[in-house]
Amino acid sequence: MKKTISIISIFILFTFNALASVGVIERYSGEAYVLRGNKKIDVVRALKLERKDIITTKKNAWVKIKLNDNTLITAGKNAKLVIDDYLYDGKRKAKASFSFSKGVFKTITGAVGKISPKKFKVHTPNATIGIRGTEFYVDASRPQEHIICTRGTITVTSSFGEVEVEAGRETFAQSKQKPQTPTKANQQNIFKIDLAIGIHHPTATHEERTLIEKSEGGLIKPLIQSIPVNTPNIEPVVSENTAEEETSTNIEESTSVEESSSVEDTIQEEVTTHETTDEIKDTAPVIPIHNPCPLPPSR
Structure with missing residues (x-):
């Protein structure tokens, strides 16, 4: 009987964590919405976000997302962002995975990046970005993706190779190629x-x-x-x-x-x-x- 109760409790806790809010829309401008299963939800300030949510912005719109560990992600116009996976219990259990399908983004990592940097991943159509306590930009609005690191260090990996990008440097990634050797970032x-x-x-x-x-x-x-x-x-x-x-x-x-x-x-x-x-x-x-x-x- 006790064993059955324990199993039920674990299942309930797992379900609660899976459905719990992982962050909120902190600010936004223009028209944007969240796809959650079969539902289409208009973006409003303080809208709670969940795992598997797909955030999409339209022309001349942008959204700023604040996750529970204080990670900040800002997406520009015509952007698509997927919260693939996210876990943060305020202590040692932490992981985060996002897909930046198209558009431009700025990311400032929070506690997850400090507790479990190897478990913080950003996926683009052409590469995967790993972080070490970082602030970085991604422009996935073109076939050749533009990735800039402004704080800390990131790794940009494709099936053809990997490069390490330090603060103040940038790289480019495109299909079926190794990311380019990092060069000094252009402020413009x-x-x-x-x-x-x-x-x-x-x-x-x-x-x-x-x-x-x-x-x-x-x-x-x-x-x-x-x-x-x-x-x-x-x-x-x-x-x-x-x-x-x-x-x-x-x-x-x-x-x-x-x-x-x-x-x-x-x-x-x-x-x-x-x-x-x-x-x-x-x-x-x-x-x-x-x-x-x-x-x-x-x-």
Whole structure:
């Protein structure tokens, strides 16, 4: 009797774990949906995700997924992502497997990548990506897949061979070939993917934005145009490094404002010591206004 109860308990626990939520839709833009068995579910914020879910985005859409171990996956437009397998108990049992069938993606691994890095896999049509505590990009929108590592190290494997890609380097994978020898990553390629998945780079110059737009042949043009100009409450999807850079920029701007106020007070004191307006103009220093984040002109 006890043995029967134990078997039933294990079965119930297994079933519960299999059907339990593995993560949520943290943010999204545009039209996207989840295929779950025979059901088609429209993506909404905080929608719970399960194993075997298929997440699909349409034109000019993107979604950001947060899994239970804090792994973050952002998919751009016309993308298809499958949660093949996922397990995380908050301790030592951890594994994750995803298929990026098409589109562009950014992945920042969480606890699973630290606890069981060998059990974290991303499959593309032409290769399999293994990780070691990593942040990486995948562009599977073309027959020749583009894979960039921006933190940690990844391995890119096909049936014809394997390459190791360190941070700051990129490789290309295509059917029936070994992945290319990694080379130094091009920052403009990262900008392209970031813009395609809804990430706004405040440090990108107008020339860089124009070059990115032309090189992509219109893929991200609507997204560039949709980025508000001089909008302080924009909420870009950012990695931890980008957040630290923005915090540093805010501190510098705040310091600049304080210094500017101090200079203005000094000018006012000098104004009171002169008898004519001409003398004031001659002695007052010019305060340059520097914009650290040039934006494109209005279109």
